[in-house]
Structure formats: structure tokens, C-alpha cells
Amino acid sequence: MIEEIEDDKLLQKFEQIADRLSDKGYAIVDNFLEPEEVHNLLEVLQHHQEQGTFKKAGIGTADQFTVDKQVRGDFIRWIEPSEALPPTQIFLDRMNEVMRYINRTCFLGLKDFEFHFTVYPPGTVYQRHLDQFQTNDHRRLSFICYLNEDWKPENGGNLRLYLPNEDGTEEEVDILPIAGRLACFRADLIPHEVLAANRHRYSLTGWMLDQLNELTFL
Numbered sequence: 001m002i003e004e005i006e007d008d009k010l011l012q013k014f015e016q017i018a019d020r021l022s023d024k025g026y027a028i029v030d031n032f033l034e035p036e037e038v039h040n041l042l043e044v045l046q047h048h049q050e051q052g053t054f055k056k057a058g059i060g061t062a063d064q065f066t067v068d069k070q071v072r073g074d075f076i077r078w079i080e081p082s083e084a085l086p087p088t089q090i091f092l093d094r095m096n097e098v099m100r101y102i103n104r105t106c107f108l109g110l111k112d113f114e115f116h117f118t119v120y121p122p123g124t125v126y127q128r129h130l131d132q133f134q135t136n137d138h139r140r141l142s143f144i145c146y147l148n149e150d151w152k153p154e155n156g157g158n159l160r161l162y163l164p165n166e167d168g169t170e171e172e173v174d175i176l177p178i179a180g181r182l183a184c185f186r187a188d189l190i191p192h193e194v195l196a197a198n199r200h201r202y203s204l205t206g207w208m209l210d211q212l213n214e215l216t217f218l
């Protein structure tokens with residue numbers, strides 16, 4: 001019985017994601033991850049930090065790899081599904097369900113996804129950009145799950161979306177990176193940026209792809 005209720009709650013969240021994505025091109029869903037799931041994922045993130053496996057994120061694909069702290073100041077650790085620890089595996093299974101649900105309802109032909117753990121040290125940003133690379137346009141949807149317990153508006157670190165209006169103007173939407181919140185949007189259509197925070201800002205960031213992931217980032 002409890003399991004059915006839980007499944008029902010999850011289904012509602014999947015519906016929210018699909019409805020808002022097709023309606024507005026983006027969706028924000030709170031409590032997408034339970035507090036316990038956030039906590040377990042943070043422990044995994046910390047474990048990877050202790051292993052020293054986070055790397056300075058770059059801009060562009062491997063062959064045009066440049067790092068510019070002014071443009072992008074985060075550190076990332078890609079998830080290798082075959083080596084995922086249990087909390088990460090639960091997360092990947094959830095994203096797989098999301099992908100299947102979106103394919104049934106939005107017909108985007110999603111085939112795979114890729115995710116990394118992300119850390120923005122205090123004061124770092126990711127300037128305005130689109131997530132589809134010129135040389136790799138297989139990213140259809142961007143997903144970010146925030147892992148920041150007790151995050152307050154004064155901590156900053158908003159994700160800012162620039163939503164295009166039909167008359168050529170833009171509307172800004174600011175999203176606070178609070179624990180358990182999911183933000184997702186059309187990777188090809190919605191420019192966005194990460195504003196500076198005064199605390200470390202933790203998340204899982206990823207993309208749903210229209211082809212099988214060949215680990216183009218390696």
C-alpha cells in the first residue's frame with residue numbers, strides 16, 4: 001500500500017516534468033529526491049572528493065577543450081554507470097524511468113543519458129550559455145538535481161533561465177538550488193547561467209540524448 005502511494009507520488013512528478021516541458025520548455029519539480037536520497041548522494045559526492053576524482057570542468061567537447069574560470073568555475077565528476085555506488089544507481093534508475101515516461105508522452109526519441117556530480121566553490125559561476133554544443137547536438141534535455149541542505153535565498157547560487165518570448169524579448173526565471181529540487185529544460189532552446197553563491201553548491205547535472213552515449217566527454 002505504502003509502495004503504491006509512493007509510486008503514485010513519483011508518477012505525479014513525472015507528469016509534472018512532461019507537462020511543463022511540452023508546455024513551457026522547462027520544468028521545476030520540488031522534492032524530486034527525498035531528503036534521505038539527497039543525504040546519501042551527498043555522501044557519495046564527498047567520497048568522490050576524498051578520492052580526488054573531481055576535475056575542473058571545461059567548455060566545449062574534448063577536441064576543443066578549454067578551461068576558463070571566468071566563464072565556468074565548477075568541478076565535475078562523470079558517473080560511470082557500471083561503477084555507480086548504490087545511491088547513484090538508485091538515482092540513475094529514477095532518471096531512466098523519467099526518460100521512458102517522457103518518451104511515452106513527449107515523443108522526443110530519447111535514447112540515453114549522461115550525468116556528473118558537480119561542485120561550484122563559493123564565488124564561482126557558469127556564464128550564460130546553451131547546453132547543446134555546436135559539434136555535438138545530441139543533448140535534447142538538461143537536468144539538474146540540487147543537493148544543498150538548508151540552502152537560503154541569501155546563499156545565492158540561482159540558476160537563471162532566459163525564456164524566449166515570441167516577440168524576441170526574454171523573460172528571466174531564477175531558481176534557488178535547494179535540496180531535492182529538479183530543474184530541467186530544453187537544451188537547444190533555453191540559455192541559462194549559474195550565479196555565484198557564498199557556499200559550496202552541490203548538484204547532479206546531466207543530459208538526455210537522442211543517441212546512445214559514446215562517452216564523447218572522455
Ligand SMILES: O=C(O)CCC(=O)C(=O)O
Pocket residue numbers: 126131144158159192193194203205
Ligand atoms: O547547476 C546549474 O544550475 C546549471 C548547470 C549548467 O548550466 C551546466 O552544467 O551546463
Ligand SMILES: [Fe+2]
Pocket residue numbers: 129130131142192
Ligand atoms: Fe548549462
